[in-house]
Amino acid sequence: MLRASAPRQLRWLLSARQALGRPLQRMLLPLALGLLLALVALVALAQINLGENLTGGNGRTIPDGVNRFGEIEVTEVTSPIDGEVLFKIASPTVLDRSQVVEGQHPVEQRAREIQARVELAAVERQMDGDSLRVEKATLNNVMVITARDDKHSRPLVLASVTNADANYYGLPVEEVAETWRLGLEKEIRDFSYRLRPENLARSLWRFLSILLVMAVGTALILLIKNRIRRRQQVLQTRLDTCLESLRQNDATPAEEGSEGRNDNLNETTLKTVRLRRRLGLWGLWQWLFFWMLLVLLYGGTYLLIGQLPGQATLTRSLVDVPLKLLTVWFCATLAIRFSIRLLDRFEARWLDRQASRGGDGSQSKRLRLRFSTILDAGRGLLVVVISVAGLLSVLGVLGVPSSSILAISGLLGLAISFGAQNLVRDLVNGFLILAEDQFAIGDVINVGGYSGAVERLNLRVTQLRSADGEFITLPNSTISQVKNLTRNWSRVNVSVDVDVDSDPDLALAVTRRTGEQLQQDPDWGGLIVAPPAVLGIDAIGHGGMRVTIWIDTAPGQHWAVSREFRLRLLRDLHQAGIRLGSPRQTYLGQPPQLEAFQDP
Structure with a gap:
């Protein structure tokens, strides 16, 4: 009987191993794709902040916005009024900015000086556009551009035109100076005209219009988000009900052959997956409307500040670091949502295939539980990887040199290796x-x-x-x-000591009949996966003969089957007149003398 049940158990083990191995191999694909997406996100986020922050903070680094062409370096001069590019300037290359030799002027320093002088002329002095005179002049054998008006008779030097500028443009110094002069004159005069009452009134009207659009758009988006949140609450309630049903099912081991129960379990599982997908879809809409609100407020603030004259510096600060931080945030959260969505779709497809195949209930439940555990671990791993990538990019945007980031990472790794060994x-x-x-x-x-x-x-x-x-x-x-x-199957191992004077063949026959009747019972037969095997008499002692039986059951059902079998075996032994074994002791020798203990 043991030999007959062994091949069946072996086939069961092999099929279980194959069933568990194939889904694990298939699941490696979405996990690998998710990790690849995290790596791509890391590379993409790292490219957000180019220049000084990626190569270190030493003096030999080329600053942001500066291009080097051999012996000259070029950068843009932007307007301090509206942030538009006025022209480009060039200066001799400075290899080490931490040790600038006297007489050297880094190109970015020249650009800041020109912007400051234009701001002084237009914003601080508010030169009159009608009497404004922007002219070319020669100062110490250097072509310069000056500005003055009726209120400020002393010329203000706005910019100087050098041979490096002429070499970059490939034009004579006078032509370059004339081009710059026209651009600076237009910039200062336009700002003067913007300060006139009629232009200020138009700016105020645009300011109020933008503010109204922001208010209406914000209210509309918040209303939509509130309705989405209510829908999410309804779906979450349904999901909690399904999860509670699955937890109750997991607490009760599955019975082999209970197809109706398995179908109900598969239906509940698929319903849970669909609810999660719907929740994920509504969560994606919630996330998109959140970013729409953020873009509306950010863009509206940028446009509002743009209506204020002379606030180009503030508007440039809004599109520099804050915009980069928002971009990092958006890319990181998008990568996380896309990775989790990929794993959810894979889980849904796998559960659909499992439900269509059917099969053993306990095996299906085990596969589902294992899959959910591994997928949860995979989701957590992807979130950690992408979050670390975003954090490194944020440090770069905030100006932390990459050498410092590597040093901090090394120290953290060393600290983790010593302080978190148990965690690893x-x-x-x-x-x-x-x-x-x-x-x-x-x-x-x-x-x-x-x-x-x-x-x-x-x-x-x-x-x-x-x-x-x-x-x-x-x-x-x-x-x-x-x-x-x-795991896969369980075993009832029951040993009973019967009286040594009992008929051993009868005791073995009663035990075998009890096991067979239990297997033939409709209420218990589905829990027994192999015919009961009576091993025989395992031991003989003063307590009696020990009869042992093995009953292989479905996973986790051996406790219930064992209790029922013991109850039935005890009844059958009593009906057959077989008594249970009890310890026996035999005393040999003379009885004790009681006279010695009597009173004299």
Whole structure:
């Protein structure tokens, strides 16, 4: 009988291994794609801030906005009024800006000086556009551009035109100076005209119009977000109901052959996946409307400040660091949502295939629990990787040199290696537990002197619920040897001591008949996966003869089957007139003398 059941159990083990291995191999594809997406996000985010912040903070770094062409460096001169580019200037190359030799003027310093003088003439002095005179002149053998009006008779030097500028443009110094003079004159005169009452009134009207559009748009977006939030609450309530049903099902081991229950489980599982996908879709809409609101407020603020004369410096600050930080934030959250969405779609397709195939209920439940655990770990890993990529990009945007970022990362890695060794071991051992399928949620295990059903499993800890209701948390690094009591199938191992004077053949026959009747019972036969095997008489002693029987059951059903079998066996033994064994002792020798203990 043992030989007959062994091939069946072997085939069951092989099929279970194949069923568990194929989904794990298929799941590596979306995980790999998610990690690749995280790597692409890291590279993309790292390219947001080019220049000084990516190569270090030493003096040999080319600043942002400066282009080097051999012996000259070129940068743009922007208007301090509206932020538009006025022209480009050139200066001899400065290799080490930390040690500038006297007489050298880095090109970015020249650009800042020109912008400051234009701001002085237009904003501070508010030169009159009607009497404004922007002229070319020669000062110390250098062509310069000056500005004056009726209120300010002393010329103000706005910019100087050097041979490096002429070499860059490929024109004579006089022609370059004339081009610059026209541009500076137009800039100062336009600002003067903007300060006139009629132009200020038009700016105020545009300011109020933009403010009204911002208010209406914000109210509309908030209304839509509120309706989406209500829809999410309804779906979340339905999802919680389905999850509670799944948890109750997981707490009750599946019975082999209970197809109706399996169909209900598959239907509930698919409904849960669909609800999660719908929640994810509504969450995506919520996220998109959040960014629409953010763009509306950010863009509206930029346009509002643009209506204020002479606030180009403030508008430029709005499109520099804050815009880069928002871009990093957007790319990181988009990568996280796309990666999680990819894993969710894979999970839904896999569950659809499993539901269409049907099969053993306990095996399907085990696959589903293992898949959910691994996918949760994969989601957490992707979130951590993409978040670290975003954090590194934020440090670069804030001006932290890459050399400092690498040094900080090295120190953190060193600190983690010493201070978080147990955590690293927990994560590694947790990954191995999941990859090797040592146990899953719902299994009953015995590890380190603790026994209970696995209620939660992640990369760091395993949490059990003991038979007494105790909630036990075990770090994965402490798990070295595991006894899985409900893996694939379970076994009832019952040994009964019968009286030594009883007929051994009758005792074996009664035990075998009780096991066969239990297997033929419709209420219990579905839980028994192989015919009961009576091993025979295992021991003979003064307590009686020990009869042993094995009954292979569905995972986790051996406790219930064992209790029912013991009850039936006890009744059958009583009906057959077979008594249970009891210890016997025989005393040899003379009885004790009682006279010695009588009173004299």
